[in-house]
Amino acid sequence: MMQALNIFSSIAAHAVASEPAAGVAQAATRTITQGETWMLAIPFLPLLAFVLIALCAAFKVRSKLPAFITVGLLALSFGAALTTFIQHFMGPAAAPILHVHAFDWLHFKAGPEAAQGFVANFAFYIDSLTILWMLFVTGLATLIALYASEYMSHDVGPGYCRFFAAFSLFVFSMSCLVMADNLVLLFLGWEGVGLCSYLLIGYFYKKAPAVAAAKKAFIMNRIGDLGLLMGIFSIYTAFGTVEYAKIFEFFRSGVDATGNQIGSSTWITIIIPLLFTIGAFGKSAQVFLYTWLPDAMEGPTPVSALIHAATMVTAGVFLIARMMPLYQADPNLLILSIVAWSGAITALWSATIEMAIFDIKRVMGYSTISQLGFMFAGLGVLTPEGSAFHVFTHAFFKATLFLGVGAVMHGFGGQLDLRRLSGVGWMKGFGLVAAAVFIGSINLAGFPFTAGFFSKDMILAEAFARPEGQIAGSQAVAWILLITAGMTAYYTFRSFFRVYVGPKQFVPGDDAELVDLGRHPKGVSLDAWHKEHGHGHGHGHEHEHNDHAHRHGSYGGVGDARAHGRQDFDPSTEEFDPHPPGFAMKFAIAACAILTIAAAGLYFVSPAIGEGGGWAAGMVRQSSAVVSAEVLSGHTSGTDEGHAHGTFLGMDPHHVMYYVSAGVGFIGVLIAAFLHGPKGWQGLFLGVRQSCDVAPRADKLANAFGPLTTAARNKYYVDEIYDALITRPLWVLSHIFHLFDQYVVDGLVNLIGALPRFFGKALRPIQSGEMHGYAVGMAGGVAVLLILVVLLVG
Amino acid sequence: MNVTTLTTLAQANFPEAMSQITLAHYLVISTAMFTIGLVGFLTRRNLIIMFLCTELMFQAAGIAMIAFGRYHLDLSGQSFVVFVLTVAAAEAAMALALVVLLFRRKESLSAEEWKDLQG
Numbered sequence: 001m002m003q004a005l006n007i008f009s010s011i012a013a014h015a016v017a018s019e020p021a022a023g024v025a026q027a028a029t030r031t032i033t034q035g036e037t038w039m040l041a042i043p044f045l046p047l048l049a050f051v052l053i054a055l056c057a058a059f060k061v062r063s064k065l066p067a068f069i070t071v072g073l074l075a076l077s078f079g080a081a082l083t084t085f086i087q088h089f090m091g092p093a094a095a096p097i098l099h100v101h102a103f104d105w106l107h108f109k110a111g112p113e114a115a116q117g118f119v120a121n122f123a124f125y126i127d128s129l130t131i132l133w134m135l136f137v138t139g140l141a142t143l144i145a146l147y148a149s150e151y152m153s154h155d156v157g158p159g160y161c162r163f164f165a166a167f168s169l170f171v172f173s174m175s176c177l178v179m180a181d182n183l184v185l186l187f188l189g190w191e192g193v194g195l196c197s198y199l200l201i202g203y204f205y206k207k208a209p210a211v212a213a214a215k216k217a218f219i220m221n222r223i224g225d226l227g228l229l230m231g232i233f234s235i236y237t238a239f240g241t242v243e244y245a246k247i248f249e250f251f252r253s254g255v256d257a258t259g260n261q262i263g264s265s266t267w268i269t270i271i272i273p274l275l276f277t278i279g280a281f282g283k284s285a286q287v288f289l290y291t292w293l294p295d296a297m298e299g300p301t302p303v304s305a306l307i308h309a310a311t312m313v314t315a316g317v318f319l320i321a322r323m324m325p326l327y328q329a330d331p332n333l334l335i336l337s338i339v340a341w342s343g344a345i346t347a348l349w350s351a352t353i354e355m356a357i358f359d360i361k362r363v364m365g366y367s368t369i370s371q372l373g374f375m376f377a378g379l380g381v382l383t384p385e386g387s388a389f390h391v392f393t394h395a396f397f398k399a400t401l402f403l404g405v406g407a408v409m410h411g412f413g414g415q416l417d418l419r420r421l422s423g424v425g426w427m428k429g430f431g432l433v434a435a436a437v438f439i440g441s442i443n444l445a446g447f448p449f450t451a452g453f454f455s456k457d458m459i460l461a462e463a464f465a466r467p468e469g470q471i472a473g474s475q476a477v478a479w480i481l482l483i484t485a486g487m488t489a490y491y492t493f494r495s496f497f498r499v500y501v502g503p504k505q506f507v508p509g510d511d512a513e514l515v516d517l518g519r520h521p522k523g524v525s526l527d528a529w530h531k532e533h534g535h536g537h538g539h540g541h542e543h544e545h546n547d548h549a550h551r552h553g554s555y556g557g558v559g560d561a562r563a564h565g566r567q568d569f570d571p572s573t574e575e576f577d578p579h580p581p582g583f584a585m586k587f588a589i590a591a592c593a594i595l596t597i598a599a600a601g602l603y604f605v606s607p608a609i610g611e612g613g614g615w616a617a618g619m620v621r622q623s624s625a626v627v628s629a630e631v632l633s634g635h636t637s638g639t640d641e642g643h644a645h646g647t648f649l650g651m652d653p654h655h656v657m658y659y660v661s662a663g664v665g666f667i668g669v670l671i672a673a674f675l676h677g678p679k680g681w682q683g684l685f686l687g688v689r690q691s692c693d694v695a696p697r698a699d700k701l702a703n704a705f706g707p708l709t710t711a712a713r714n715k716y717y718v719d720e721i722y723d724a725l726i727t728r729p730l731w732v733l734s735h736i737f738h739l740f741d742q743y744v745v746d747g748l749v750n751l752i753g754a755l756p757r758f759f760g761k762a763l764r765p766i767q768s769g770e771m772h773g774y775a776v777g778m779a780g781g782v783a784v785l786l787i788l789v790v791l792l793v794g
Numbered sequence: 795m796n797v798t799t800l801t802t803l804a805q806a807n808f809p810e811a812m813s814q815i816t817l818a819h820y821l822v823i824s825t826a827m828f829t830i831g832l833v834g835f836l837t838r839r840n841l842i843i844m845f846l847c848t849e850l851m852f853q854a855a856g857i858a859m860i861a862f863g864r865y866h867l868d869l870s871g872q873s874f875v876v877f878v879l880t881v882a883a884a885e886a887a888m889a890l891a892l893v894v895l896l897f898r899r900k901e902s903l904s905a906e907e908w909k910d911l912q913g
Binding site: 767768769770771772775776779 | 910
């Protein structure tokens with residue numbers, strides 16, 4: 001412990017001594033001080049919750065006790081994070097780097113000197129980037145645990161314990177990931193969140209799609225994890241350490257462990273960041289590795305809200321922000337260009353899918369991918385400030401939106417099809433939900449003066465402002481992002497106009513579990529209801545199947561339902577009373593919505609360091625994620641004179657982007673109102689929709705696009721393509737190997753086994769039990785031996 | 795006592811006719827006894843007869859040993875036989891007891907009765 005501290009203090013001293021005078025960004029933040037021991041409560045209280053709930057499961061607790069434990073201990077954990085923030089990271093003073101040592105973890109000696117060997121302690125490195133993440137991770141986890149205490153109440157018993165145990169373990173793993181002081185502990189957290197994600201996606205383990213989705217998420221994450229792991233190995237071979245403080249010291253000095261210039265090593269400037277980027281892409285569902293996230297929506301909605309929207313999927317953004325010195329080491333910023341392009345393309349790609357699909361929860365899932373694309377693009381165009389702020393605001397407004405979707409699912413028997421729901425906001429008990437969803441939606445759509453508006457704006461403005469040639473094609477990235485922002489506004493309000501306003505109509509979903517528990521108040525059984533309404537028996541995926549079955553219809557399933565006559569499709573409320581959310585759910589939704597509004601205020605807090613961007617930007621600039629002034633001004637790319645500032649159609653993007661993105665957002669909302677809005681003021685006097693299933697203009701437009709709509713609605717068949725290109729060949733190959741194993745390997749083994757059996761069978765008759773037989777054998781044997789002796793010797 | 799003395803003593807007490815008998819004679823007797831015993835053992839089914847046959851083979855071996863001992867003027871051959879005889883006596887007592895027990899079981903002395911012990 002003392003030794004470790006000595007190392008750190010010597011690094012700190014060295015860092016202060018070698019601090020370059022230039023570069024505001026680099027100044028004053030490198031001192032590492034020892035944090036207080038109570039800060040260990042942030043990660044370890046959730047772990048304690050996990051242990052206690054495991055005990056609950058062992059003692060077969062059949063009450064809501066696990067939820068209380070989770071909420072209580074997570075709230076304490078949040079309190080610890082908040083206290084840390086207030087004590088050390090508030091105000092104009094330079095943010096420290098706190099180092100808290102829990103225990104020695106991995107120590108391998110490789111030589112006589114202390115520097116030779118491998119050290120990874122269970123220790124935490126708390127800088128302003130860490131605390132920014134920990135605040136929303138623990139805070140939102142507490143609120144969502146509260147929400148889940150009611151949402152999961154149909155499953156009180158072993159399932160309840162399982163849920164909250166995995167939930168707490170997730171928060172512990174996420175804390176390790178974010179707070180680790182070395183890459184190995186980060187990897188532990190990285191795998192831990194992956195495991196919890198797998199466990200929670202597969203929570204409904206009797207439902208085949210949920211199990212498949214869990215497996216898919218786990219396996220696709222492995223691809224990214226391989227990249228991360230190889231990146232960590234490479235870091236160790238290059239620098240001989242995995243501890244951030246020492247790695248950053250190497251980057252500050254500009255030479256690696258063998259004394260070579262970092263900037264001239266392709267290995268360090270290209271390969272290692274590329275490996276880390278692959279890791280980040282896997283966890284954050286980007287480019288080729290995104291397909292697991294939409295399927296992850298099979299998990300319970302609180303899980304989607306916390307893990308697959310607010311926290312875990314931002315781990316990739318965190319990783320790149322944390323390793324920003326590594327990414328900046330390349331004079332050409334090649335990998336950052338790749339990150340920017342990947343983010344922009346992912347954002348646009350998934351936005352087009354969202355505009356076509358009908359499942360409101362999956363819309364949110366693709367929306368998360370799209371917004372993560374924004375964050376990656378932000379990192380790529382050198383604004384980790386904007387990215388981190390977008391992570392922060394997105395966590396709150398996306399959690400609000402997901403909790404809203406969860407309340408609707410909870411209330412309408414798992415119904416998620418936006419063609420089967422309308423006017424939910426006007427139904428009894430759902431007003432608050434609709435209001436919260438509205439707040440979330442205006443944030444996602446980028447309405448002026450909302451948190452989402454400011455954070456998205458920072459990314460857009462910086463993307464336009466990049467000087468030409470610094471990040472390859474940054475102007476194109478910026479335009480893609482701007483178009484995507486408009487599409488975001490459209491698809492967000494498409495859901496809102498369809499589901500929350502308009503005439504009060506709905507078809508309850510076919511959630512069998514609710515039926516079992518007698519939640520259908522009028523006592524109509526599910527089967528009876530289906531017989532009456534002539535629906536299929538898809539479970540949870542009904543709308544999906546309809547999409548396939550009715551692809552030839554005029555507009556998805558609804559067109560067919562209409563063709564069958566009105567009696568088939570009766571959006572009446574006769575048999576089913578919506579089940580409004582209770583106190584816990586309402587409280588959590590309202591709190592998230594209020595925090596979403598409050599987050600906008602953070603933009604107006606003057607940053608602790610640097611100019612513009614608000615509180616979050618100040619936090620990022622004091623951490624390892626800061627982009628150094630030299631890189632930012634483009635001096636590292638070789639030319640002496642600075643590049644010209646990028647523009648938006650000849651105007652300064654920092655000034656004009658507010659108006660542009662607000663305008664784009666408005667256009668998106670108006671299009672949504674025109675296509676999907678109900679008749680009258682609820683549709684801003686633009687819409688004409690009169691029932692929940694038919695939006696005439698949208699239907700016509702979708703038909704006009706024909707195959708494109710179908711393709712987008714089927715997610716561009718990406719899953720099918722992966723299936724054909726990767727899964728099927730692997731399947732065939734594995735069968736060939738199986739046959740080889742069965743007939744060649746097993747054949748050899750069986751042959752060797754068969755030989756003794758054959759001889760045994762041949763020789764067995766000798767053992768007759770006849771004493772004289774044995775005697776003859778013996779005598780004969782002796783005789784033969786004698787003859788041999790005589791022949792050979794004599 | 796050295797070998798020369800022993801030889802002198804042996805030759806002194808031996809009748810004249812005996813000196814005509816060579817090692818080969820003894821070995822022929824021994825081989826004949828062993829063969830009789832072996833053939834008897836292989837052909838007869840009566841446990842007692844079989845047992846007697848083994849004793850016969852035993853003694854054949856003993857005779858061969860004494861003959862060789864004498865031939866090489868070495869006393870260890872004879873002393874071995876003394877021990878072998880002692881052990882054979884004990885073994886005979888035990889074998890007869892076993893035969894009696896086996897007889898009580900099956901009321902028969904035939905070795906074939908015990909075929910099912912083949913395992």
